[in-house]
Amino acid sequence: MSTAIRIVVGATVVEASLNDSATAREVAASLPITSTVSTWGEEIYFPIPVTAEAAPDAREDVTVGEIGYWPAGKAFCVFFGRTPASTTDAPRAASPVNPIGRATGDPASLSALSAVRDGDTVTIQAA
Numbered sequence: 001m002s003t004a005i006r007i008v009v010g011a012t013v014v015e016a017s018l019n020d021s022a023t024a025r026e027v028a029a030s031l032p033i034t035s036t037v038s039t040w041g042e043e044i045y046f047p048i049p050v051t052a053e054a055a056p057d058a059r060e061d062v063t064v065g066e067i068g069y070w071p072a073g074k075a076f077c078v079f080f081g082r083t084p085a086s087t088t089d090a091p092r093a094a095s096p097v098n099p100i101g102r103a104t105g106d107p108a109s110l111s112a113l114s115a116v117r118d119g120d121t122v123t124i125q126a127a
Contacts, residue, residue, distance in 0.1 A: 005127035015105030042081025068097030
């Protein structure tokens with residue numbers, strides 16, 4: 001069973017859904033979460049109050065719209081395009097992330113994340 005969430009940064013709202021992995025369930029149990037954004041190419045990430053080890057399906061290669069948990073930084077990641085680690089047009093994480101969900105709403109909301117800046121406030125809430 002997936003959990004519907006909203007990722008809100010200023011006027012930008014990204015509708016998404018968390019999968020049923022152990023890490024995603026921990027994230028869902030911690031909602032709502034408010035944090036401070038960092039950017040890395042076309043990725044936003046931010047620390048969250050969840051501690052999880054790398055899952056068996058943790059990976060660096062991700063897709064546009066995918067959401068991951070980065071064990072090395074205890075961070076929630078939203079990938080919306082190329083990152084500095086990319087070798088193609090697809091996003092690539094700095095190190096393996098646990099896949100925990102994906103954006104489900106209007107693709108334009110993902111594009112709007114390009115206006116997000118380091119230090120912006122972000123909130124994840126149940127939808």
